[in-house]
Amino acid sequence: MIRTGEQYRQSLRDGREIYIDGERVADVTRHAAFKPLVDVRARIYDMAHEAATRDVMTYEEGGERFAIGGRLPLAQEDWWDKRRAIDAVLDDVGGVVTRVGDETVGEMWSLYDGQDVLNEVDPQFSANIRNHVHKVVRADPFHVSANTDPKGDRSKRPQDQDPDMLLHVVKETDRGIIVRGAKYETAAAYANQAFTKPTIANWGDDKLSDYAVGFICELGSPGLKMICRSGFTGRGSVEDYPLANRFDEVDCLVVFDDVLIPWENVLFYRHTRAATFIRATLHRYSAMAFVYRLVKYADMMIGTALFNVRQTGLDKQQAVQEKLATLACYREGINAHLTSAIVMGQESPSGLLMPNQSLLMSGRVLACSQLPAMMHLARELCGGQICVTPDAASFRHPVAGKWLEKFYSVNEDWIAEDRRKLLAYGRDLLNSDYAGHRLTFHLFAQSPPFAHLAAVYRNFDWDGPLDFVRKSAGLSDRVMGTGKAPPSAKKIASAAE
Numbered sequence: 363m364i365r366t367g368e369q370y371r372q373s374l375r376d377g378r379e380i381y382i383d384g385e386r387v388a389d390v391t392r393h394a395a396f397k398p399l400v401d402v403r404a405r406i407y408d409m410a411h412e413a414a415t416r417d418v419m420t421y422e423e424g425g426e427r428f429a430i431g432g433r434l435p436l437a438q439e440d441w442w443d444k445r446r447a448i449d450a451v452l453d454d455v456g457g458v459v460t461r462v463g464d465e466t467v468g469e470m471w472s473l474y475d476g477q478d479v480l481n482e483v484d485p486q487f488s489a490n491i492r493n494h495v496h497k498v499v500r501a502d503p504f505h506v507s508a509n510t511d512p513k514g515d516r517s518k519r520p521q522d523q524d525p526d527m528l529l530h531v532v533k534e535t536d537r538g539i540i541v542r543g544a545k546y547e548t549a550a551a552y553a554n555q556a557f558t559k560p561t562i563a564n565w566g567d568d569k570l571s572d573y574a575v576g577f578i579c580e581l582g583s584p585g586l587k588m589i590c591r592s593g594f595t596g597r598g599s600v601e602d603y604p605l606a607n608r609f610d611e612v613d614c615l616v617v618f619d620d621v622l623i624p625w626e627n628v629l630f631y632r633h634t635r636a637a638t639f640i641r642a643t644l645h646r647y648s649a650m651a652f653v654y655r656l657v658k659y660a661d662m663m664i665g666t667a668l669f670n671v672r673q674t675g676l677d678k679q680q681a682v683q684e685k686l687a688t689l690a691c692y693r694e695g696i697n698a699h700l701t702s703a704i705v706m707g708q709e710s711p712s713g714l715l716m717p718n719q720s721l722l723m724s725g726r727v728l729a730c731s732q733l734p735a736m737m738h739l740a741r742e743l744c745g746g747q748i749c750v751t752p753d754a755a756s757f758r759h760p761v762a763g764k765w766l767e768k769f770y771s772v773n774e775d776w777i778a779e780d781r782r783k784l785l786a787y788g789r790d791l792l793n794s795d796y797a798g799h800r801l802t803f804h805l806f807a808q809s810p811p812f813a814h815l816a817a818v819y820r821n822f823d824w825d826g827p828l829d830f831v832r833k834s835a836g837l838s839d840r841v842m843g844t845g846k847a848p849p850s851a852k853k854i855a856s857a858a859e
């Protein structure tokens with residue numbers, strides 16, 4: 363089953379409690395801060411029905427059509443299909459949207475891989491994850507991710523401070539568990555459900571904990587309060603801030619004020635081993651779509667910088683060409699990691715096709731850690747005019763506009779209006795509040811840099827280089843068994859799974 367844009371909009375009118383800029387939001391589908399992204403998400407739903415895009419956005423099974431994004435990856439072709447669907451969306455909407463569902467749903471597939479761990483507690487939990495993985499395909503909800511608690515003072519245990527700093531279970535009932543706390547979640551205000559789980563990485567010796575809880579949260583549930591950061595939409599005109607006004611994905615603090623989670627939505631409870639498992643494997647699928655967005659973001663930087671240096675004739679300079687080539691290497695470096703991660707995919711414990719984990723995780727580090735430098739390089743290539751150019755209204759003014767027309771017309775092909783538009787686009791891509799937020803999003807939204815590197819450490823096969831040096835240096839076989847080497851990917855996988 364695939365929903366229409368209108369059905370999606372209707373699903374958000376469920377009485378949810380949303381706050382932004384000191385006011386309660388009456389209808390999230392119409393509020394100025396949320397409407398652009400709700401419209402983009404609705405457009406993605408509608409693309410699944412339109413003749414021109416239906417085949418790239420959906421697949422058919424048993425006479426019914428389902429969204430490509432939620433399909434379980436079983437073969438390489440499934441990953442190419444997902445990539446084509448992302449391309450179709452980003453080309454259609456003309457920019458990068460990240461949190462629209464396909465990039466978070468894979469977190470559930472990671473837990474689907476941990477059914478043995480869930481069975482240790484209660485086979486009902488593994489049945490629940492199986493149901494939810496299939497339900498997402500059938501019901502086509504907009505699915506988001508909830509990991510990060512406010513956390514409070516990290517030097518203290520949660521029990522030794524306000525216990526709500528980390529989300530926890532306060533009560534069990536016949537119908538389910540009651541949870542309390544809060545999570546930061548991008549797009550929750552206009553999504554349908556969130557896979558909610560702990561951020562804690564180290565449970566020490568604890569086998570059981572009220573904080574070790576994972577569940578699917580229906581985002582219209584009574585007791586939820588979504589307190590959003592201010593949006594960038596409307597802070598400047600659409601002409602001056604073309605990206606902020608269309609692609610701002612609003613994040614919020616979702617407060618759980620004693621929220622009932624029905625038992626069928628509980629994926630694990632009290633079991634720290636299940637919580638540890640999901641933390642170690644959370645992004646094994648979802649990193650693919652998250653990182654692929656940066657290939658498109660790189661295209662936006664390259665296109666903007668190249669148009670600018672062509673306008674001004676600077677593209678003939680070798681030093682400028684080298685900077686453009688550096689941007690191209692960044693783009694192709696990410697592309698190469700993701701492409702080879704698909705080609706060298708690995709079978710997961712539940713029989714899915716995971717992207718090759720070492721290539722995917724090191725590709726994520728490359729893409730996210732180099733993004734600030736690449737944005738700075740693109741900014742440099744655009745020159746200072748991206749931050750000193752007057753706004754569109756001045757270009758329209760009878761007196762000021764004439765001067766701007768004169769100084770912003772470069773030649774017969776580059777009239778002032780096109781130059782103004784390109785510089786406004788570059789400013790919003792690289793310099794504006796929105797641009798800074800995008801950069802921070804990629805720094806943190808799929809966990810912070812130390813966790814990205816930890817994932818590389820867990821997945822790289824260290825035995826290869828060790829064995830090479832052992833032979834090359836003529837070391838004895840015994841050195842491979844000293845226990846001081848970092849464990850290889852295979853050992854980690856078997857320890858976790």
Ligand SMILES: Cc1cc2nc3c(=O)[nH]c(=O)nc-3n(C[C@H](O)[C@H](O)[C@H](O)COP(=O)(O)OP(=O)(O)OC[C@H]3O[C@@H](n4cnc5c(N)ncnc54)[C@H](O)[C@@H]3O)c2cc1C
Nearest residue numbers: 507508509510546547548613802803806807809810811812
């Ligand atoms: C735009 C945006 C969107 C987001 N969307 C979501 C979302 O949809 N869902 C969600 O769950 N979360 C989301 N987050 C939250 C994000 O996951 C967290 O910001 C991130 O996990 C870091 O947690 P923190 O902000 O509490 O930073 P802190 O935990 O305070 O960490 C700050 C810094 O301290 C250092 N540090 C902390 N702990 C360690 C450690 N153990 N080892 C080494 N260094 C350490 C690191 O330098 C780290 O970057 C989003 C964040 C942003 C900025």
